[in-house]
Amino acid sequence: MPTTTAPHGRPTVTALTPQEREVLYALGCGLEDAEIADVLALPEHVVSGHLGRVLVKLDLRDRAAAIVHAFDCGLVVPGQGPRRQAAAPGITVRQRTGPAPGPWLRVSVLGPLRAWLAGQPVDVGPVRQQAVLAALALSPDRSVSRQQLLDGVWGMESPGGNVVPVYVYRLRKSLRLGECPESVIRRDRYGYGLVRGVAEVDVACMEVLVTAAGAAERTGDLSEAVRLCDRALELFRGVPLAGLPGPLAELERLRLAERRVALAQRKADWQLRLGRVAEAIAGLSALALEEPLNEPVAVLLMRALQRGGRRAEALAVFDRAGRRLADDLGVAPGELLRRARRAVLRGDDAGAGRGRVGAA
Incomplete structure (x- = not known):
């Protein structure tokens, strides 16, 4: 019987055994080998063997490519949860591989905070309660103590008392998995956290795609790197954590906004290296309007404009940026921007801002 292949020419997951599919599924959910071994009740060397066979059968070069394949074949969906969704806490991957989807919590912070349980939107309460959930979602691999939640959500306005346990109690009620008495929020001696393997956060999906894009770049597949970077950028839905109060939300807003700009720059740099100049110009023009004081942009x-033969427009970008820097910050253009202008005037494409794009 011939092997079924996907549109990109690689075999689909139908080429795998059930246990190999479970390993690929768990890998796509972000689990490491030791964690996969734990949830599948297998020795770690057996998991490594299954993963090796998955790579061979699907003609994949490494773990990052396997994670991307799990997304591409629909086994795991960024921002929408796995096709085979999680059951209650404590249910292993092996137990939830049946055809009927179970509950699955998704939390989105790359925009106004939103949550879904079993595919349905969930009201997670007032903004400070939302900020508590965001703090847990942004710390997927560790517990967050009560004091850290107080400091991160309330800052200097910390009310003390039992406000954190009260908000966690309300969130647990809102996020209870059907008739199951358990919630997706666990508690241990260190504090609170989301139950591993049950909740999916869009930031984690974004980082998986960014890691895979970097791996594609290192192998010379820039077209794949651009495609994956596009998918990562699509997960942003506006200002991250928009409207949420507290020092933690403010810091994460800045960090994630900078992350998005760095990814957009990285994508444009790859597009230029591929000769896709018009696409790079379109994306960078929109980004420059959003970030008028960002000199690297x-x-x-x-x-990009110089590469496209649009010298006058490139010089106009310098003039516009210089005016905004003077008006808003009272400073002159930096050396990098001045060097780019000199390169444009000389017609020197190689020197027009060839500085390394910041790593994303």
């Missing part, structure tokens, strides 16, 4: 846009 202006430099990269000047480089």
Whole structure:
């Protein structure tokens, strides 16, 4: 019987044994070998063997490519949860491989905080209660103590008392998995956290895609790197954690906004290396409007316009950026921006902002 292949030419997961599919599924959910071994009740060397056979059968080069394949074949869906969704806490991957989907919590912080349980939107309460859930979602691999939650959500306005246990109690009620008495929020001696393997957070999906994009770049597959970076950027739905109070939300808003800009720059740099100049210009022009004081973005846009033979527009970018820097910050353009202008005037494409794009 011939092997079934996907549109990209690689065999689909139908080529795998049930246990190999379970390993790929768990890998796509972000689990390491030791964690996969734990949930499947297998020795770790057996898991490694299954993973090796998955790579061979699916013609994949490494773990990052396997994770991407789990997304591409629909086994795991970024921002929408796995096809075979999780059951109650404590249910292993082996137990939830049946055809009927079970409950699965998804939390999105790359925009206004939103949550879904078993595919249905969930009201997670007032903004400070939402901020507590966001703090747990942003710390998927560790517990968050009561004091850390107080400091991160309330800051200097910390009310003390039992406000954190009260909010956690309300969240547990809101996020209870059907008739199951358990919730997706666990407690241990260190504090609170989301139950591993039950909740999916869009930030984690984004980082998986970014890691895979970096792996594609290292193998020279820039087209794949651009595609994966596009998918990571699509997970952003506006200002991260919009409207949530507290020092933690403010810091994460800044960090994630910078992350998005760095990813957009990285994608544009790859597009230029592929000769997809018009696409790079379109994306960078929109980014420059959003980030008028960001000199590296202006430099990269000047480089793209220079590559596209649009010298006057490249110089106009410099003038516009210079005015905004003077008006808003009272400073002159930096050396990187001035060097890009000199390169454009000389017609020197190689020098037009060839500085390394910040690692994403």
